[in-house]
Amino acid sequence: MTTLRLGTRRSALATTQSGLVADRLRAAGHTVELVEIVTEGDTNRAPLASMGGTGVFASALREALHEGRVDLAVHSLKDLPTAPEEGLVVAAVPPREDPRDALVARDGLTLGELPAGSRVGTGSPRRRSQLAALGLGxxxxxxxGNVGTRLARVGEDLDAVVLALSGLARLGLTEQVSEAIDPLQVLPAPGQGALAVECREQDTRVRDALAPLDHPDTRAAVTAERAVLAALEAGCSAPVGALAEVVEDVDGPVLSLRAAVVAPDGGDELRRSLxxxxxxxxxxxDRLAQILLEDGADEIVAAASQTPTPSTTTSPERAL
Structure with a gap:
């Protein structure tokens, strides 16, 4: 059988995630070669919003697919733009890791235990806005920076950092987690914890190889979450959180979807569910996004897109 060339970013987390997909394919009898692709998001340390958003991680991998240098590519789904890419298809969405955010803090402190004025690092406008809304000061x-670089700053110039729990789990670093943050406090990014395996739309050989990796419940959940983001016309610079879960109803399993749009300073907050x-x-x-828009989400998203991303201090009185 012809070798499947799997395109991956070169970071430890990306190669670990790609390795999980490669292992599944090898277990099914395929030969897989990992091909490292360098993206602008890997080499440019500027805020993601200033580089055009999450697409900076996907564009180089997609270019390699279009040019035939690789046969498939593995993305963190939250890094994949919601707009479809002509000629490419997400052929598989494997089972999702824990989608929650994680706090890694000095001395194992939780969010509620961090003193007012504690310095908490994150590169995510979504996390910043929802943490600000908690009113913890x-x-x-x-x-x-990569996971290791961020973790190394805890106890040095930062009191804590917030990262995706899924990434820490895949890297075997969950012992460093002080708290898995409840989605009632901070909703994760749409698609967080899930992987997207993309290939050329017309490549039936690769699509057939990837089909058994697809997990229908995970695909349904992330499809709903990303539909919220798409309908809001929001991207990396928008503080939007969404989480869909498969739950049992009287007539069988249904999707329970929650979403939040929060102003950068945490002052305006919309949370809705369906x-x-x-x-x-x-x-x-799409329906949930329309409810959010009717309640003013477009104004929050528009304001957030005009807001710079310096260090921000939130008032401890906001929770009172």
Whole structure:
């Protein structure tokens, strides 16, 4: 059988995630070669919003697919733009890791235990806005870099960092987690914890190889979440959180979808939820987005797109 060339970013997390997909394919009898691709997001330390958003991680991998240098590529789904890429298809969405955010803090402190004025690092406008809305008096610091670089700053110039729990789990670093943050406090990014395996739309050989890796419940959940983001016309610079979960209803399993749009300073906050059939995931996300828009989400998203991302201190009185 012809070798499947799997395109991956070169970071430890990306190669670990790609390795998980490669292992699944090898277990099914395929030969897989990992091909490292360098993206602008890997080499430029500027805030993601200033580089055009999450697409900076996907564009180089997609270019390699279009040019035939690789046969498939593995993305963190939250890094994949919601707009479809002509000629490419997400052929598989494997089972999702824990989608929650994680706090890694000095002395194992939780969010509620961090003193007012504690410096908490994150590169995510979504995390900053929702943490600000908690009114804990934290100083929220813009950071970039790989997982190891961020963790190394805890106890040095930062009191804590917030990262995706899924990434820490895949890297075997969950012992460093002080707290898995409840989505009632901070909703994760749409697609967080899930992987997207992309290939050329017309490449039936690769699509057939990837089909067994697809997990229908995970695909339905992330489809609903990303539909919210798409309908809001929001991207990396928008503080939007969404989480869909498959739950049991009286008539069987349904999707329970929650979403939040929060102003950068945490002052304006919209949180809404809906449930619906798994087979209507895209429509469910669109309906929830329309509810958010009717309640003023467009104004929050527009304001956020004009807001710079310096260190921000939130008032401890906001929770009172």
């Amino acid at each position: 934290l100083e929220l610091v813009e950071i970039r 449930t619906g059939p798994l087979t209507e995931a895209d429509a469910l996300g």
